[in-house]
Amino acid sequence: MKRNDWDRRQGKAAAEQSVIFAGHFTENDHYHTVRPNGRSDWLMFYTLQGEGFALTDDSRKRCLPGELTLIRPGCMHEYGTAAGQTWQFVWVHFPDVMAETGLLPASDLISYPIRQPSAGKRIYRAFRRILTDSLASSLYSESLCENSLREILLLLAQQINSKADARIEEAMHLLAVHMTQPLSIGELAHTIGLSPSRLSHLFKASTGYSIIDMHNRMRVRQAALLLEHTKRSASEIAFDVGYQNYNHFAVQFSKVYGTSPRAYRNWKQTPDGLAQQ
Secondary structure (H helix, E strand, O other), X not given: OOHHHHHHHHHHHHHHHHOOEXXXXXXXXXXXXXXXXXXXXXXXXXXXEOOEEEEEXXXXXEEOOOEEEEEOOXXXXXXXXXXXXXXXXXXXXXXXOOHHHHHOOOOOEEEEEOOOHHXXXXXXXXHHHHHHHHHHOOOOHHHHHHHHHHHHHHHHHHHHHOOOOHHHHXXXXXXXXXXXXXXXHHHHHHHHOOOHHHHHHHHHHHHOOOHHHHHHHHHHHHHHHHHHHOOOOHHHHHHHOOOOOHHHHHHHHHHHHOOOHHHHHHHHHOHHHHHOO
């Protein structure tokens, strides 16, 4: 091999290892890419509509809506739009330096459906941020892209490694998002796609708590942090976490921590309380 050819290949490999770049494509079934020698970086797709495919030496996967697909560096791969389909997807190439990839299966080709609607929305927003930040080339663009990549990889690892029912995980997410608002089990069940009785049964079986109890525990845990780390009054904190009646808040707080909100704050502020944290 000539010296300048070797230099060009080394330069290309170095560029692949260090650059994050992304895109949003809609392609008919003429779209097809083959890389016999692979690349030195990761490639990740998130399918929005239609169907694509991806294959390596030892695996072939369909790329369906709501699925994340990753191709590991250094392996032969091929991908494209499935026959008779149009494939709409977002994609990103990123260097092989993200520690979070260690949480994923060791396969050359990883494909997994994102079962939680909220997680899917977060992943799509993260892809959009990567696309914007990678084009902006501002002072911290690369770090911002890396943060978005970490979010996607962690959400994927959570989906792969969690043993919980995805519907219950979605319910927990919605309870957290709407923690300070009045709880309607009927609306929660409708959003998730279950009847109220079925959701209530699954939730209790999965978490050991009723939906109402879990909602109260989330509020009370947040209140405990505010009592410990802010100077807001217990009454103000009760309102902050969604309780309109202080006495009701105090009862719920005592169920979880075995003491009143004010006594909890006093205990946390004593030397003994601080030493036990």
